[in-house]
Amino acid sequence: MVLDREFFAQPSVEVAPRLLGALLSVDDTVLRITEVEAYLGEVDPGSHAFRGRGNRNAAMYGPPGHLYTYFTYGMHTCANVVCSPEGVASGVLLRAGEVVGAVAQARARRLTSKSDADLARGPALLCVALGITLADGGADLDSGRFRLDLPAAQSPCEMGPRTGVSGPGGSAEYPWRFWIPGDPTVSPYKRHRPSRVEPVETSER
DNA sequence: GTCGAGATTATCT
DNA sequence: GATAATCTCGACC
Numbered sequence: 352m353v354l355d356r357e358f359f360a361q362p363s364v365e366v367a368p369r370l371l372g373a374l375l376s377v378d379d380t381v382l383r384i385t386e387v388e389a390y391l392g393e394v395d396p397g398s399h400a401f402r403g404r405g406n407r408n409a410a411m412y413g414p415p416g417h418l419y420t421y422f423t424y425g426m427h428t429c430a431n432v433v434c435s436p437e438g439v440a441s442g443v444l445l446r447a448g449e450v451v452g453a454v455a456q457a458r459a460r461r462l463t464s465k466s467d468a469d470l471a472r473g474p475a476l477l478c479v480a481l482g483i484t485l486a487d488g489g490a491d492l493d494s495g496r497f498r499l500d501l502p503a504a505q506s507p508c509e510m511g512p513r514t515g516v517s518g519p520g521g522s523a524e525y526p527w528r529f530w531i532p533g534d535p536t537v538s539p540y541k542r543h544r545p546s547r548v549e550p551v552e553t554s555e556r
Numbered sequence: 557g558t559c560g561a562g563a564t565t566a567t568c569t
Numbered sequence: 570g571a572t573a574a575t576c577t578c579g580a581c582c
Contacts (some may be wrong), residue, residue: 388574397574398574399573399574402568402569403569405568406567406568406579407567407568409567421566421567421574422565422566422567423566423567423573423574423578424563424564424565424566424573424574424575425563425564425565425575426565426566426575426576427563427564427574427575427576429574429575431574440575444574446574447570463576463577472577473575473577474575475575476575476576486563498572504577505574514574518568521566
């Protein structure tokens with residue numbers, strides 16, 4: 352099955368909602384994606400590619416349908432699906448999902464996780480649960496250990512501001528976070544970390 | 557349930 | 570030297 356090269360060659364904002372409900376297999380572990388976030392690359396202040404190509408984000412400039420992994424906060428690995436044609440930086444961050452295959456293995460990797468819903472609730476946890484590491488960066492998502500199956504129909508989806516993104520423009524301006532409404536595996540992080548815009552102060556609840 | 561602060565290191569300026 | 574697409578834990582409601 353042609354894993355729709357054309358599909359992944361679109362901008363990440365187009366690809367992101369369609370990834371909801373997709374099944375990502377890594378070895379024997381299968382994840383149903385429930386939450387993603389789109390990054391547009393050089394025109395997106397929140398993107399790693401905003402300041403141009405570097406060593407870390409090289410994979411994001413690579414061919415679509417591949418994996419882009421990066422290390423952040425000194426201890427966390429996160430995974431993206433590369434979008435847009437080769438040479439254009441764009442990606443979809445996998446934020447959360449539900450482990451539906453080889454749950455025992457995923458649970459073994461996630462010792463701190465208490466319930467199944469917690470196994471992949473968050474970008475870094477998702478990678479741990481699936482066993483994705485930096486070494487998997489640049490891997491084709493339709494070969495080797497990886498396989499990505501898109502849902503036949505688009506899942507219901509809700510969108511909102513991205514979380515955890517700092518820098519200029521905040522990125523509340525970019526409502527490019529997509530998730531499946533009501534799914535228990537969607538990350539509960541509604542807290543905005545940095546400078547939160549306080550609209551007014553005249554009480555008003 | 558929500559909110560707030562600290563930890564910890566690869567990558568880039 | 571500063572930054573970061575985060576997580577965990579503790580306090581409070």
